[in-house]
Amino acid sequence: MSRIGNKPVALPQGVEVTVKGGNVSVKGAKGTLSRDIDTDFAVAVEEGQLTVKRPTEQKRHKALHGLYRSLINNMVIGVSEGYKKQLELVGVGYKAATQGQVLEMNLGYSHNIFMQIPTEVKVSAETQKGKNPIVTLESTDKELVGEVAAKIRTLRKIEPYKGKGIRFVGEIIRRKAGKTAAK
Numbered sequence: 001m002s003r004i005g006n007k008p009v010a011l012p013q014g015v016e017v018t019v020k021g022g023n024v025s026v027k028g029a030k031g032t033l034s035r036d037i038d039t040d041f042a043v044a045v046e047e048g049q050l051t052v053k054r055p056t057e058q059k060r061h062k063a064l065h066g067l068y069r070s071l072i073n074n075m076v077i078g079v080s081e082g083y084k085k086q087l088e089l090v091g092v093g094y095k096a097a098t099q100g101q102v103l104e105m106n107l108g109y110s111h112n113i114f115m116q117i118p119t120e121v122k123v124s125a126e127t128q129k130g131k132n133p134i135v136t137l138e139s140t141d142k143e144l145v146g147e148v149a150a151k152i153r154t155l156r157k158i159e160p161y162k163g164k165g166i167r168f169v170g171e172i173i174r175r176k177a178g179k180t181a182a183k
Helices: 059-080 142-154
Strands: 016-020 023-028 031-036 042-046 049-053 083-090 095-099 102-106 113-116 122-126 134-139 165-168
Touching: 016 042, 023 059, 031 059, 049 059, 059 142, 083 142, 095 122, 134 142, 142 165
Parallel strands: none
Antiparallel strands: 016 023, 023 031, 042 049, 083 134, 083 165, 095 102, 102 113, 122 134
């Protein structure tokens, strides 16, 4: 029994879901998303709720049941509210600036790093005096926002001794004690 797969997805006002064969398309105020799912699964929309039903009790169908329901739920949330991730650049001299869809970062290397951001993701960089620069990523696609944020994070991993690097806003980093002085 899949607890997540059996839960219905509530459709907010103004969100339309269309199912054609194995393609589920969700249209809302912020845009349109579509995804291909296995044609064995039945997706039904009734009375403002969407349900996903699996055809059999095979292990494969059980494994995909909750996955498809979660993916559709993420699409519904994305087109109605959207997703937002904020990254904080912690380090002396670390800077971030945007020019269109190009993110330019100075991360302590001998050169600046230029990163092309996909057109589906809206990127902005904010720098306030006395605070760390913050890069904000917004989109309707949860998967794409997470992937872009992860790629940016890999450019300068968090260092456990001083806490320098790229982290999510509000993320808690486990710090290590440095060397102790000899007696």
